[in-house]
Amino acid sequence: MPLYEHVFLARQDVTAQQVEALTEQYKAVLQGLGGEVTKTEYWGVKPLAYRIKKNRKAHYTLLNIDAPASAVAELERQQGISEDILRVLTLKVEELEEGPSAMLQRRDRDDRDDRPRGGRDGERGGFRREGGDRGPRRDDRGPRRDEQGAE
Numbered sequence: 001m002p003l004y005e006h007v008f009l010a011r012q013d014v015t016a017q018q019v020e021a022l023t024e025q026y027k028a029v030l031q032g033l034g035g036e037v038t039k040t041e042y043w044g045v046k047p048l049a050y051r052i053k054k055n056r057k058a059h060y061t062l063l064n065i066d067a068p069a070s071a072v073a074e075l076e077r078q079q080g081i082s083e084d085i086l087r088v089l090t091l092k093v094e095e096l097e098e099g100p101s102a103m104l105q106r107r108d109r110d111d112r113d114d115r116p117r118g119g120r121d122g123e124r125g126g127f128r129r130e131g132g133d134r135g136p137r138r139d140d141r142g143p144r145r146d147e148q149g150a151e
Helices: 016-032 069-081 102-111
Strands: 003-011 036-052 055-066 085-093
Touching: 003 016, 003 069, 016 036, 016 055, 016 069, 036 102, 055 069, 055 085, 069 085
Parallel strands: none
Antiparallel strands: 003 055, 003 085, 036 055
């Protein structure tokens, strides 16, 4: 059977328990049509790049699916009908990713990120703000030195 990665976004005012209930409902739909969900990841509430149906944030959930195309089409149809689902994205993949996805790995890295910040001399970002790389300053009194001999 084909393999899919499926991400759906649920409204921000839905609780996490309701999102889990929706996930279980969609798993049952896939299993009833001969498919299987191999991995489920709840990524939490994240801000959207732009408003979708008056929502600024959404609950993100990933499903790794091993199912026939007709089962995935029915899943997307049911999610399109639901008022709680803002967007869906289904990608057909060659193989399913084992272990945590990149989103969960990033969250784990952010959680344990306790190394000291800053670069040289404890400055933020590691840059010195002395203006040494700007080039010659232009005076209000006239043209630059390199522009004077151009006549």
